[in-house]
Amino acid sequence: MAQMNLLQAINNALITAMDENERVMVFGEDVGHFGGVFRATSNLQQKFGKGRCFNTPLTEQGIIGFANGLASHGSVPVAEIQFSDYIFPAFDQIVNETAKFRYRSGGQFSCGTLTIRTPYGGGIAGGLYHSQSPEAFFAHIPGMKIVIPRNPYQAKGLLLASIRDDNPVLFMEPKRLYRASVGEVPEHDYTLPLGKADLVKGGSDITLLAWGAQVEVIEKAAQMAEADGISCEIIDLQSILPWDAEAVCESVYKTGRLLINHEAPMTGGFASEIAATVQQECFLYLEAPIARVCGLDTPYPLAHEKEYMPDHLKTYEAIKRTMDY
C-alpha cells in the first residue's frame, strides 16, 4: 500500500493499464510531455513514448472523434477532456457515435474500449466554465457508462475497470479532491466493479446518497444529524449509468427515507431519475417525500459559489425536514 492523492492514483492506474496492454493510448490537450494541466498523465510520455501518450490539437470533437476511430480499430484509447465544461464540442461524437457504434453495426464494430477521462465539479473558484457537473446529460445516452470516484482507492480501481470494460465509459474525476483526497492505495493491479454502489456507512433512519466530491459533504451532514440522534445510512453511487437501483432501494426499504445530493442543477439532474425509480419501487415503504439537495438552476456562480453549493448545512437541514415530515 502507498499513500496517494487522487491524481497520483489516476496516474498509477494509467501506468498499470499501459504496462499491461500495449494497445492502451493516452491523449488529449497538454497530456503529453507536460503531463496534463492537473498532472494526471505525468511521466507517461517519458515512460511509454510519444506514440502512446501524446498531445492533441485543441479540438474536443477531434479528440473524441479520433478516439472513436482508434477504439473501433481495437486499440484502447483513454482520451482526456481537460475540463468537463469543454466536453460539449464533442457531444455529437459521444451521443451519436461513441454510444451508438456497436448498436448501429449490429455488434460488428464498437467503441467499447474507449474511456473518456474528464475533471468535473466546483469548489475551486472556477466559475461557470470550470465547475460544471454534466453527468445528467450523459446519463440520457443509451450505450454509455458513467463512473465517478470519490477517493484515490476508488479512482484506481474504477479507472482500471473502466479501461478494461467492453463499453465506452465516461470517467468523471472530482477535481476538488485531486490533491485534497489522500488515502491508501494498493500498488498492485486491482479493479472495482462498475454499476455497483458503495455502502459507506450503515444506518437506520434515512439514506443519504451522493457521488464524487459530494460524498464527503453528506458524511459531514450525517455527523451533525447523528449528534441529534438520527441514524444515517450513506451510499456512494459510484456509477451513474447503469446505476445500482437495487442497492439504493434495499437501503430505502430499510430506512424509509431518501435524500439525494448532487452539485449539478436540480432540474433534470440525476437525482430526478433516482427519485422517480425509488418512488416506483419503494412507494409503500416511504415515510417522507424524497429530498433533493442540489445546485441551483443557475449557471455555476463565482462570487456566490459557497451559497450555490449543496453543502453540509443545506443537507443537514433537509435531513431534519425529512425526519420531521
Added chain:
Amino acid sequence: MQDRNHLSKVKITHQTKIITDGLLDIPMLQLLDESGKPTDGAKLPEMTQPLAEKILKSMHYTRLLDDRMIGAQRQGRISFYLASRGEEASTVASAAALSDADMIMSQYREQGALVFRGYTTKQFMNQMFSNQEDPNKGRQMPIHYGDKPLNFMTISSPLGTQIPQAAGYAYGQKMAKEAAITICYFGEGAASEGDFHAGLNMAAVLNAPCVFFCRNNGYAISTPAAEQFAGDGIASRGIGYGIKTIRIDGNDVLAVYQATALAREIALAENCPVLIEAMTYRLSAHSTSDDPTGYRSKEEEEQWAKRDPILRFEAWLESKGWFDAKAIDTYKEETRTEILNALKVSEKVPVSPLEDIVEDVYDVPPWHLQKQLTELKAHVEKYPEHYPKTSGRKS
C-alpha cells in the same frame, strides 16, 4: 527540454499586402478527356484488362442497383434510397486502387466502393429491407451499410463524423504496424462541418496514414457549392493543414485510380494523410426524399449527363479493344434479374426477434434494459395484432 521557434518557417516582408484568392493554383488532374481520349502528355496508370473490366462492371452494377432501388422506394417497398449516378468513377475507381486490408469509412453515397469490394446483392437487399439477415440487425435506414469482413465501416447519418474517426483508425493501423491505410469519403458539404477541420488537423499533426477523399459533387441536398464555401473548392484546405493534396477529375476513372493509388502509397510510406478532391456531379437527387427540379435546371443536368463517367471509360476501353458491348449488355441484363430476384427474397425475410431491441446497446444488456424488455414482451403479448412484426415469434 527542447527549444522551439514557431516563426522558423515564416519569412519577413516589408510590403503591406493582403493575400487575396487565386494565389493557390490547384489544377484538376484529367487523364482522359470527356470523349475518353488520353489528354495531351498524360501518363496513364498501368491497368490490366481484368481490373478495367471489374471497374466497368462495378460501375454498371452500382447504377443498376440505384435505378432498381429508386423504383422499389417509389413502389413503397423500401422507405428510402440514395443514389450515386454520375459519381461511380469516383467511388469505384478509388476503391480499386486500395488493398482489401484498407479500411473504408464512407459518408453514404459510396455504394460503388462497396460493390467493388464484393458486397453481394443479397447483402445489399438484406440491409435495405432491415431484415433479420442484415448483419446490422435492421437498425438503420436503407443504404447505411457496414461489413467488417470487407473492412467497410458501418455508415452513420450525422455528416462528417467519420472524418476524425478515420484519423484515429489510421493511427491505430500505424501503431499496430499494419500494412494498411484508411480511406475516408465525404462530400463538399460535409467539409463545412467542424469534424472535417478537426479530423484533417488531427491526422496531419498525428501523422495518420489516411486518404481523405472529397467528392465535390456540386450540391449538398439543394445547396450549391457556391453557397457552401467561398474559394474554388476543398483542396486548398488540405494545403492549409499541411496535408499533401491533389485535385482530380472525379468522372475520369483513370485519374481517380492513379491519384488514389499514389495517395495510398504516400500515406503508407510516409505515415501521413493525403487529401484528394474529386470534382464530379451528383446527377441523382440527393435521395428519394428530394426533388432537384426545385433548385436546378434540366439543362444543367443534361450538360453533366454528357460527361457520364461510364461512357467516358467505355470509350477508352473501346479504343484499347477491351470493350465488348454485347458482353456488357448481357452482364447488365443478368444483373437486373439478380437484383430483382434478390429483392423479392429479402423483402419477405422477417425482422429480427424482439429480444434484439436491447442487444448491442452494451456488450450485455444491463438490468434496466432487461427489465424494459420483460415489460415490453408482456405488452406485445397482450396486443399481438398491433405488433405483427414481432408478436407470436420464437427467438
